[in-house]
Amino acid sequence: MVHRFTPGQKLNLGIVGATGVVGSAMRAILKERTFPIKQLRLFASARSAGKVIDSVTVEDAATADYAGLDIVLFSAGGATSKALAAKVAAAGAIVIDNSSAFRSDPQVPLVVAEVNSHAMADLPKGIISNPNCTTMAMMPALKPLHDEAGLIRIVASTYQAVSGGGQAGIDVLASQLAHVGSSAAQLAAGGHDDLLPAAEKWAVPIAHNVVPVNYVLGEDDYTEEELKLRDESRKILDIPGLPVSGTCVRVPVFTGHSISLNVEFERPISAARALELLAKAPGVVLSACPNPLEATGKDPVFVGRVRADRTVTHGLALFVVGDNLRKGAALNAVQIAEALIG
Numbered sequence: 001m002v003h004r005f006t007p008g009q010k011l012n013l014g015i016v017g018a019t020g021v022v023g024s025a026m027r028a029i030l031k032e033r034t035f036p037i038k039q040l041r042l043f044a045s046a047r048s049a050g051k052v053i054d055s056v057t058v059e060d061a062a063t064a065d066y067a068g069l070d071i072v073l074f075s076a077g078g079a080t081s082k083a084l085a086a087k088v089a090a091a092g093a094i095v096i097d098n099s100s101a102f103r104s105d106p107q108v109p110l111v112v113a114e115v116n117s118h119a120m121a122d123l124p125k126g127i128i129s130n131p132n133c134t135t136m137a138m139m140p141a142l143k144p145l146h147d148e149a150g151l152i153r154i155v156a157s158t159y160q161a162v163s164g165g166g167q168a169g170i171d172v173l174a175s176q177l178a179h180v181g182s183s184a185a186q187l188a189a190g191g192h193d194d195l196l197p198a199a200e201k202w203a204v205p206i207a208h209n210v211v212p213v214n215y216v217l218g219e220d221d222y223t224e225e226e227l228k229l230r231d232e233s234r235k236i237l238d239i240p241g242l243p244v245s246g247t248c249v250r251v252p253v254f255t256g257h258s259i260s261l262n263v264e265f266e267r268p269i270s271a272a273r274a275l276e277l278l279a280k281a282p283g284v285v286l287s288a289c290p291n292p293l294e295a296t297g298k299d300p301v302f303v304g305r306v307r308a309d310r311t312v313t314h315g316l317a318l319f320v321v322g323d324n325l326r327k328g329a330a331l332n333a334v335q336i337a338e339a340l341i342g
Contacts, residue, residue, distance in 0.1 A: 003342040004094060005070065010038035011341070014069045014093070016061050016084065017076030018042035019051065021167050022098060025330035026073055027054065033334060036341070041069065044076070069093040071340065073333045089126030094340060096333045098130040103232060105129075110235045112139040113335035114283040120339065128336055133328025134158050134225070134248065134257050135232040140283040141303045141320050142263065146237055148277055149314065150266030156229060156246045159258040160214065161292060164324050165201060165250075172200045173252055176207030184208055202250055211250040223248060256292025257324040265314040271306050274316055278303050283327070290321040298323055299331055 005011060013035070017023040023044070030037065042053060043061035051058045061076065066088045074081050074088075074097040081101035089095050102108040102125075109119035110129045120128055131139070142151060162169035176197040183195045202211040214225045222230075230244035278284050283300050290302035301322040309315030322328055 003340060005341040007342040008036060009341060010036045011070040011337075012039045012041070012068055013037050013337070014041040014043060014066065014072040014088075016043040016072060016074045016080065016088075017098075018053065018058060019044045019048045020075060021163060021170070022075040022325060022329045023073075025325050026075065026333060029326070029330050029334045033338070035334060035337065066091040066093060071096065071337050073337070074098055075329065075333070085127055086125070093126070094123065095127045096130065096336050097127055098329050098333055100132065100228065101129075102127055103129045103131065103228070103235070110232060111332075111336055112136055112143075112236055113332055113339055114281075115139045115143045116236055116238070117336070117339045120336070130329060130332050130336070131232045131236060132225070132228045133164055133322075133324035134160060134259065135229055135236070136328045136332060137257050137301050137320050137322030137324070138229075138233065138259055138261065139236055140281060140301050141278060141318065142233075142261075143237065144277040144281045144284075145263065145265070145269065145274055145316070146239075148267075148273070149269035151237065151239060151242065151263060152266050153264035153312070154233060154242065154244045154246075155262040156244070157260045158225075158229075158246065158248045159210075159251045159253070159260075160225075160248060161253040161255050161257055161324055162206060162250065163255050164257060164328075168201060170254060172202075173206050173254065176200070176205055177252075180207050206250060206252050208252060210252070212247065214248045214250050222246070253292050255296045255323060255325060256321055257328060258290070258292060258319065258321045260317075260319055262309050262311075262317050263315065264309070264312040265316070268314050269316065271308050271316060274306050274318070278306070287321075290319055292321055295321045295323045297326065299327060301327060 049060040072093045078099040078101040081099040162173040179197040203213045225248040226246040229246040285300045287302040287304040290304040305319040309317045
């Protein structure tokens with residue numbers, strides 16, 4: 001890819017949505033990785049404007065002047081990105097957007113840093129998109145397998161943490177767990193509807209439960225989350241028309257998305273060969289029992305349970321886990337920014 005900035009150059013960087021869960025993670029990761037910042041500017045909604053975070057006064061994103069910024073990270077939701085991203089890019093910054101606003105736009109690259117950073121060679125709109133956090137976890141594991149054997153089908157069942165729904169998701173699970181409290185054993189025995197918390201945010205209560213209707217239904221009764229999984233996998237791996245069937249389930253875990261994958265290939269690939277490839281893949285760590293607690297706060301995705309899928313001619317089954325707030329959102333945005341400066 002063509003680097004947009006000189007290696008080592010200090011940049012003027014902004015974060016839109018700087019006070020949210022992912023925005024806070026972005027700020028922490030920039031510090032951890034000693035990103036070369038000349039000036040940091042923070043933007044949020046009008047109600048957060050004026051707050052001081054790390055000696056930086058938060059500006060109102062809707063009314064701010066973005067001139068002079070080199071890169072702006074967006075994590076304030078699709079509506080904000082649609083309203084402001086083009087304006088910020090027109091002011092001269094490269095926008096790295098964490099929302100779904102531009103993921104399907106053919107003029108906006110959809111990038112996982114370890115997988116397809118070459119897609120950033122051409123930025124006609126000055127915008128780069130981050131994938132959905134579930135798609136993100138799959139890609140570093142699937143790319144080396146696809147390069148080896150030619151991916152032709154994905155069946156995915158996800159186990160998604162509530163923090164994928166933002167701070168509201170975290171708050172709902174915490175309050176529902178507190179509501180049930182010591183009565184959980186009674187609830188498990190059945191017949192105690194009075195103990196159930198009310199459904200909030202999702203179709204049914206999330207505490208001590210799983211929710212298989214994860215957001216609104218769309219095409220062929222797949223949810224929008226499941227359709228993102230399909231469409232984004234096709235774009236990132238550059239396999240138009242790749243058959244992808246997903247069932248996206250929300251589970252009572254605070255952080256860490258897990259995915260059970262059954263994948264079919266054009267050419268033979270053994271579990272042993274897959275493990276060899278995954279052991280060398282950037283952003284991947286092999287694990288005997290990949291799980292959300294292991295992945296939380298970590299940069300790579302964790303992969304295990306790799307075995308032959310005998311239901312197809314050339315198939316593998318595997319289990320992948322990634323921190324949805326870190327690699328699934330904030331870290332990848334920072335890695336994209338790092339790639340822009342080589």
